[in-house]
Amino acid sequence: MRLVRILIADDHELIRHGVRTVLERQAGWIVCGEASTGREAVAKAVVLQPDVVVLDISMPELNGLEVVRQIRRAVAAKLLILTVHESDQIVTEVIEAGAHGYVLKTDAGNKLVGAVHALLHDQQFFTERVRTLATPAARHAGARNPRLGRLTPRQTEVLQLLAEGKSNKEIGATLGVTTKTAETHRAQIMTRLDLHSKAELVRYAIRNRIIEA
Numbered sequence: 706m707r708l709v710r711i712l713i714a715d716d717h718e719l720i721r722h723g724v725r726t727v728l729e730r731q732a733g734w735i736v737c738g739e740a741s742t743g744r745e746a747v748a749k750a751v752v753l754q755p756d757v758v759v760l761d762i763s764m765p766e767l768n769g770l771e772v773v774r775q776i777r778r779a780v781a782a783k784l785l786i787l788t789v790h791e792s793d794q795i796v797t798e799v800i801e802a803g804a805h806g807y808v809l810k811t812d813a814g815n816k817l818v819g820a821v822h823a824l825l826h827d828q829q830f831f832t833e834r835v836r837t838l839a840t841p842a843a844r845h846a847g848a849r850n851p852r853l854g855r856l857t858p859r860q861t862e863v864l865q866l867l868a869e870g871k872s873n874k875e876i877g878a879t880l881g882v883t884t885k886t887a888e889t890h891r892a893q894i895m896t897r898l899d900l901h902s903k904a905e906l907v908r909y910a911i912r913n914r915i916i917e918a
Contacts, residue, residue: 743767
């Protein structure tokens with residue numbers, strides 16, 4: 706029997722432990738790694754090459770939406786969102802980014818295993834409460850923030866790090882760029898989003914669920 710390798714990404718250790726316990730009850734399934742930040746999730750996915758990644762939307766350093774985009778570009782893994790968020794905008798954006806399934810944490814007890822099974826058989830899986838939002842028509846009509854779409858993926862990363870309180874120097878070190886480049890990204894973000902202070906930037910990041918309040 707071929708082992709199914711699963712990576713779990715969630716910033717809460719208790720959640721990761723619970724998900725691991727549920728998944729490893731299945732014969733032939735192993736959790737090959739865990740990640741507590743979005744950036745760690747991408748790095749481990751590249752190294753471990755899992756079959757399935759189970760990840761939350763709200764994670765430090767890199768939010769789940771960007772994690773989905775980056776893993777999709779680098780790894781042929783199935784991506785299952787496991788989160789408390791069920792807004793139209795979030796569901797629409799993560800599906801368009803390439804997620805294969807979406808399960809609410811309140812449904813994890815009786816839906817998680819079935820969702821992973823579906824993904825392993827090249828099928829999508831969506832919890833009932835978000836299934837109607839996953840149709841092409843619903844995604845087309847879904848409310849989206851027009852300003853957020855103006856940011857590049859790198860600028861979205863920088864926006865999250867800024868909103869989490871990182872300095873330009875710390876952002877540069879995290880992203881492997883110079884402090885000057887981080888400063889440039891910050892200036893471009895403020896201009897594109899028409900923001901004029903750090904407080905406005907943080908409010909914007911919370912409102913658009915890039916970080917948690």
